[in-house]
Amino acid sequence: MAEIGNSEKRDIERFLYNEAELLDHRKFDDWLKLFTDNGWYWLPIKADQESPLDTVSIIYDDRKLLETRVRRLNNVNIHAESPPPRTSRILGNIRVEDRNPETGAISVMSRFQLVEFRGERQRIFAGSMQHSLVQVSTGFAIEGKRVDLVNAEGMLEGITTLL
Amino acid sequence: MDIDQLVQPDRVHRRVYNDPEIFEREIEKIFSVAWIYVGHASQVPNPGDFFCTNIARQPVVMARHSDGSIQVLFNRCGHRGAQVVSPETGHTDTFRCCYHGWEYATDGTLLAVPQPRGYEESKVRPGDPAYGMTSLPRVAEYRGFIFASLSHQGVSLQEYLGPIASSIDDMVDRAPDGEIEVAGGIARHLYNGNWKLVFENLCDGLHPNCVHQSSIEAAQQQDDDVFSDGAGEIGVRQMRQNGAPWEFWETQVGSWAYPFGHSYLGDYHDDAKLIAARNNPSFDDYFKAMEASKGKDRTQEILGVTRWNTNIYPTISFMSQFRQLRVIRPVSVDKTEVLGFCFRLKGAPEKMFHDTIRFANITNAVASPVLTDDLETYARIRRGLTTDGNDWIAMSRGLKRDKQEPDGGWQAENGLSELHIRNMFEAWSGYMAA
Structure with a gap:
């Protein structure tokens, strides 16, 4: 399997920045298109959580549930997003880690900080992300995305913002 | 307005939801009296296992004692009052206060204090309940569901649950x-x-x-x-x-x-x-x-x-x-x-x-x-x-x-x-x- 070269690393960074912009611009349908047909989206409830199957998560969506989640965000009757939140996120420390020799998937680690404003409240989310990316004809696709909030184990208030 | 005027057969006054004084009274009259769920016995399967929560906003710890019993203790040191057990869950042989190292058994009994000579002229002695971690007044179990009450008096857990x-x-x-x-x-x-x-x-x-x-x-x-x-x-x-x-x-x-x-x-x-x-x-x-x-x-x-x-x-x-x-x-x-x-x-x-x-x-x-x-x-x-x-x-x-x-x-x-x-x-x- 070929090494991951500098130009490919730049493509991956551009892919992640584009994903972040789609979310801040609330283009959820376009964001969903970044995922593979069996892609998953996971926010564990513990820093060292190994599996989404035997422990609860803040979010664990397979493709089917992720589609429903996104469709709900686009539904006009979503009370929790009336008014909708505004978000601004900064992505950094992007590290293209390795390529899985069997599946060809590339593991990418990064960190983020996000400011969310809605109604009368502003709050900050921060943590690390792990993308598992696969190459497709259009570039890359997300086969899995894990987001570890620094306060995942804390007492949080309702979250509708996609991280 | 009196409490008995806040609730009518078909409606309640908004104060029961937003008056801080009513809330404080609820803590005193409801949460400090009723049977409150603490946890499930399976959360502390082995002696030394513990789980921390709170009742009526007060920190308590549920622990499996060496004799197999489940103890529910106020999470407070008998010495200077610090919360003794800090992690939410864990396993330990004894509880030890972070402040001056007073050490307790998992049933709250004071086991040892450092530099005991300093207490010779006082009443502090290992084993004295006045200086232990105090047990909640009442603790009872129904099929693994552990409840406790801050009140010494009241109906039994069985009567409290009734058909539910x-x-x-x-x-x-x-x-x-x-x-x-x-x-x-x-x-x-x-x-x-x-x-x-x-x-x-x-x-x-x-x-x-x-x-x-x-x-x-x-x-x-x-x-x-x-x-x-x-x-x-x-x-x-x-x-x-x-x-x-x-x-x-x-x-x-x-x-x-x-x-x-x-x-x-x-x-x-x-x-x-x-x-x-x-x-x-x-x-x-x-x-x-x-x-x-x-x-x-x-x-x-x-x-x-x-x-x-x-x-x-x-x-x-x-x-x-x-x-x-x-x-x-x-x-x-x-x-x-x-x-x-x-x-x-x-x-x-x-x-x-x-x-x-x-x-x-x-x-x-x-x-x-x-x-x-x-x-x-x-x-x-x-x-x-x-x-x-x-x-x-x-x-x-x-x-x-x-x-x-x-x-x-x-x-x-x-x-x-x-x-x-x-x-x-x-x-x-x-x-x-x-």
């Missing part, structure tokens, strides 16, 4: 091996609203079609052929079920209420409608395990119980169908913590526990597409009740159509009734006037 104990039976009896255990982590959230709102909401059959409209429609529009590893199967089905028409709630769902403020919603989901239940291969294995352990007739009887949420006032709401339990902890008049626990049925296929986790993610996770609309509603109630436009909140749906049951409870007209709310306020009035 059968909902705990329903949970435990579903385990082929006869035991359940807490597993799978804690799903927590904080909401901006009074603690009573979540109890009222959990047995409210009228709200889902309105509050959850966005997730119901999103789930109804979902293509079923899309890939799912199981998470979507459970989640999408539950969201669709929330959209059952009101006619269904009127004709097929029941609501029951009992003394001390307890209630449950029944006949909402039956096993046949539930998550592929009997068509699911893992359910086949479960069925076989149940029949092998309990026999055919008893298995039918156990699985024939179709209760949904049971509220044991004023601390827990739970349901056997997906083995969920919520602990409600009041923080202030307009802030409430909710901790969601899952149970594993011992002897059942592990796949069933995975479904329990998937269900918890949809109903109890802080980013759930369902729960977030409930939390928004609580926040809007909090804001709405600040207005001077109307001092009263109605709870009159189904009024005067309740039937008295032989066991001392009441059956509501149907699953859309607000009987459970009226029933909680009857208990509330009793506590608050005492």
Whole structure:
């Protein structure tokens, strides 16, 4: 399997920045298109959580549930997003880690900080992300995305913002 | 205005939801008197295991002592008052205070103090209860569910639970091996609203079609052929079920209420409608395990119980169908913590526990597409009740159509009734006037 070269690393960074912009611009349908047909989206409830199957998560969506989640965000009757939140996120420390020799998937680690404003409240989310990316004809696709909030184990208030 | 004027048969004054003085009185008259759920025995299976929580905002620790008993102690050092046990869960031989190293057995007995010579002229001695970690006045267990009371007097736990104990039976009896255990982590959230709102909401059959409209429609529009590893199967089905028409709630769902403020919603989901239940291969294995352990007739009887949420006032709401339990902890008049626990049925296929986790993610996770609309509603109630436009909140749906049951409870007209709310306020009035 070929090494991951500098130009490919730049493509991956551009892919992640584009994903972040789609979310801040609330283009959820376009964001969903970044995922593979069996892609998953996971926010564990513990820093060292190994599996989404035997422990609860803040979010664990397979493709089917992720589609429903996104469709709900686009539904006009979503009370929790009336008014909708505004978000601004900064992505950094992007590290293209390795390529899985069997599946060809590339593991990418990064960190983020996000400011969310809605109604009368502003709050900050921060943590690390792990993308598992696969190459497709259009570039890359997300086969899995894990987001570890620094306060995942804390007492949080309702979250509708996609991280 | 006197307390007894705040609650009328069909409405309550808004102060019961937003007056800090009323809240402080609730802490004193309800949460410091009633039986409060502490935890489940399976959270502390071995001597030295502990779990920290709070009762009436006071930190307490539940521990398995070396003699096998379960102890519930005030989490406070007998010396200078520091909270002794800091992690939420763990295992230890002894509790040791961070401040001056006073050391306690897991039943709160003071074992040792450093530099004991300094206390020779005082009353401080190892073993003296006055300097130990104090036990809560009353602790009792029903089938692994541990309750405690801050009050030395009051009814026994058995009398307190009364007929609602059968909902705990329903949970435990579903385990082929006869035991359940807490597993799978804690799903927590904080909401901006009074603690009573979540109890009222959990047995409210009228709200889902309105509050959850966005997730119901999103789930109804979902293509079923899309890939799912199981998470979507459970989640999408539950969201669709929330959209059952009101006619269904009127004709097929029941609501029951009992003394001390307890209630449950029944006949909402039956096993046949539930998550592929009997068509699911893992359910086949479960069925076989149940029949092998309990026999055919008893298995039918156990699985024939179709209760949904049971509220044991004023601390827990739970349901056997997906083995969920919520602990409600009041923080202030307009802030409430909710901790969601899952149970594993011992002897059942592990796949069933995975479904329990998937269900918890949809109903109890802080980013759930369902729960977030409930939390928004609580926040809007909090804001709405600040207005001077109307001092009263109605709870009159189904009024005067309740039937008295032989066991001392009441059956509501149907699953859309607000009987459970009226029933909680009857208990509330009793506590608050005492």
